[in-house]
Amino acid sequence: MALQTNNQRDSFTSKAGVIAAAAGSAIGLGNIWRFPYVAGENGGGAFLLIYIGFIVLIGAPVMLSEFLIGRSTQSNPVGAFKRLAPRSYWHLTGFLGISAAFFILAFYTTVSGWTLEYLFLAFSDGFAGKDAATLNTNFELFRTSGLRPLLWQNIFMVFTAFIVFKGIKNGIEKYTKILMPLLLLIIIILSVRSVTLPGASEGLLFLFKPDFSKITGKVVLEALGQSFFSLSIGMGTLITYGSYIGKKENLGHTALSVSAADTAIAILAGVAIFPAVFAFGIAPESGAGLVFITLPLIFDQMAGGYFFALIFFVLLSIAALTSTISVLEVVVAYLSEELKLGRKKATILAASSVALLGVACTMSQGPWSVLGIGDRDLFDLLELVSANVMLPVGGLLIVLFVGWFMPKPLLFAELSNEGKLRARFKYTYLFIIRFIAPVAIAFVFLHGLGFFSLFGGGDL
Numbered sequence: 001m002a003l004q005t006n007n008q009r010d011s012f013t014s015k016a017g018v019i020a021a022a023a024g025s026a027i028g029l030g031n032i033w034r035f036p037y038v039a040g041e042n043g044g045g046a047f048l049l050i051y052i053g054f055i056v057l058i059g060a061p062v063m064l065s066e067f068l069i070g071r072s073t074q075s076n077p078v079g080a081f082k083r084l085a086p087r088s089y090w091h092l093t094g095f096l097g098i099s100a101a102f103f104i105l106a107f108y109t110t111v112s113g114w115t116l117e118y119l120f121l122a123f124s125d126g127f128a129g130k131d132a133a134t135l136n137t138n139f140e141l142f143r144t145s146g147l148r149p150l151l152w153q154n155i156f157m158v159f160t161a162f163i164v165f166k167g168i169k170n171g172i173e174k175y176t177k178i179l180m181p182l183l184l185l186i187i188i189i190l191s192v193r194s195v196t197l198p199g200a201s202e203g204l205l206f207l208f209k210p211d212f213s214k215i216t217g218k219v220v221l222e223a224l225g226q227s228f229f230s231l232s233i234g235m236g237t238l239i240t241y242g243s244y245i246g247k248k249e250n251l252g253h254t255a256l257s258v259s260a261a262d263t264a265i266a267i268l269a270g271v272a273i274f275p276a277v278f279a280f281g282i283a284p285e286s287g288a289g290l291v292f293i294t295l296p297l298i299f300d301q302m303a304g305g306y307f308f309a310l311i312f313f314v315l316l317s318i319a320a321l322t323s324t325i326s327v328l329e330v331v332v333a334y335l336s337e338e339l340k341l342g343r344k345k346a347t348i349l350a351a352s353s354v355a356l357l358g359v360a361c362t363m364s365q366g367p368w369s370v371l372g373i374g375d376r377d378l379f380d381l382l383e384l385v386s387a388n389v390m391l392p393v394g395g396l397l398i399v400l401f402v403g404w405f406m407p408k409p410l411l412f413a414e415l416s417n418e419g420k421l422r423a424r425f426k427y428t429y430l431f432i433i434r435f436i437a438p439v440a441i442a443f444v445f446l447h448g449l450g451f452f453s454l455f456g457g458g459d460l
């Protein structure tokens, strides 16, 4: 059983292209910037353990579910639900995804802009001879200065829009296939340098030795939010990419490879950062600036540091770019397919409206700090609401849909490529998405929001 296919659509051309693009979406600032600082704020080892549990038990199955929805319908997230469940409210799940895409892009491009500033600093040897305190002050001054981060953010948005505008094969696939392997190489080199710093073992213990007394409702919810954010799931990015995957690809393998690569890079980022954090006496819970302060310190200590700093920030910007294109693509696919705008118009409209929210987000860090609630500015709020609320809710709806509402013959046909693959895992997968994943997501979500308490302290 299969839905009718559309041969006019742009698509990925090879298995390597599919994996590079999906891993390009998954691997990004979430792994290298967000994972270390969220792990740092939530106790290190215990967080990592729960995080990995969520990737295996929930993340990879949600990713596969998104691919299945996308490839079977060859549509954007709203169109996909309309095709699979006409005359129902399921397409609202697609809208939820598109709103999440908006929010995520707004704050994500702020951080992407920081990476361009740091690339510029690396180029002009701006880290040389600076101690932790100076680097910290410089980062804070820059982040809250308003105009300069805004400029970088918008430059970044233009790059993103350019690649999305070029399309799937000649834009997204072409660029991600070259850039992702390079990123892996650099992060391995950095990890090796970091673990050979004097005093590195304390950082490794922090990352790998779980202290179970640190587990609270908040830690568990943060781990869930981070796993969704990092895998790019819960908002239709991978429904959209799935819609460009050819009928011959093995979706189960793809989901597993991408999840494994994403987790490996997050752990490597932790290995690159925590030993240095402890070696230089920085607090592991120092928040969003962690990477922008500790890595320049390591670079300054290593032979060839200038060179490594430069390529690191080039590649961090690229990792961010391969993720922002996947988020913008969600909005563009929706606008061009559902509202029948041409790709060019859709790209311009999507990029400029996201940029507007992005301006407010960047400015809320400094000059417009009134934009916020309590001690959280707009940037913090967008990050918190998208990662810890919208993505888990989106993911919950996606697994419920595939598990309970998608016609089973269609589901199994898609999993097994119309019977050409054995797909032996299909009943395990079905069991997970029907029972385990939805119950776990709902449980963690309500617990994290403080509806009830098992480990104490559920507040965000």
Ligand code: PFF
Pocket: 025, 026, 027, 028, 029, 030, 031, 104, 228, 229, 230, 231, 232, 233, 235, 236, 237, 323, 324, 326, 327
């Ligand atoms: N997964 C990306 C990262 O870890 O940096 C960020 C991201 C991309 C989140 C796409 C959500 C998304 F849909």
